[in-house]
Amino acid sequence: MTDRKFFDDDSEQDDDFVSKTQRKKEMHALQELGKQLVELNDEQLARMPLEPKLEAAVVEMRRIRHREARRRQLQFIGRLMRDADQDGIQAALDQFNHQSRASIQIHHQAEQWRDRLLTEPDALQEFIDQHPGVDIQHLRQLLRQAQKEASQNKAPSSARKLFKEIRDTLSEAALNG
Structure with missing residues (x-):
């Protein structure tokens, strides 16, 4: 009987639980957003609401040619995107796509x-x-x-x-x- 009570108390903590699969999906979504930033031209990139470190990483990604290095740099951009204004970046990208x-x-x-x-x-x-x-x-x-x-x-x-x-x-x- 005590085991059942133990499991019932855990259900309150499950609300904050995010599965590993969900975290991976979120990271892939951030990397995809970062990939869209890399594909922008210089004028569009300058108009994006980016932190300097993220903008430098995007510019660096353009320079990299080796496949594995590009993959790692894209992961790095994804990590930087966690702290960035994701909604502002997505809104600016949507505006560029609409204009296009x-x-x-x-x-x-x-x-x-x-x-x-x-x-x-x-x-x-x-x-x-x-x-x-x-x-x-x-x-x-x-x-x-x-x-x-x-x-x-x-x-x-x-x-x-x-x-x-x-x-x-x-x-x-x-x-x-």
Whole structure:
């Protein structure tokens, strides 16, 4: 009977107990977060809320080429991440990912508009109606030059300029909401 009472008292301490498997999962999650930090460019890394020691470890990881050394350095970054502002870092990473997805979407839209403008005669008016702030004369000039280059089998330099103009217009429209 006393053994049963002994086990019942332990149940109160079980609330704070974290299994070894759970600790490993948490460490792997921190290492994965650290791996995402390593993949950022210098400008993005500078905007992250990192402690100097963690930032130095991330920069060092970029320099390391040997596989085993990279693994150990990633474990070290994971240990440093325990004391870091994990929520702030994740929020900043999410913001970078959102911006990246938005720029990719704008890029795809610009490609679609360029292709439509080059093939469909009514597409120009539709684009102008949707984006009233666009320089119409410049857009028409680029479109004519791109069509002329395509008919003469020349390099598509005007089509690239047309794409850039469309992309800039779409980006500006996205910023202005």
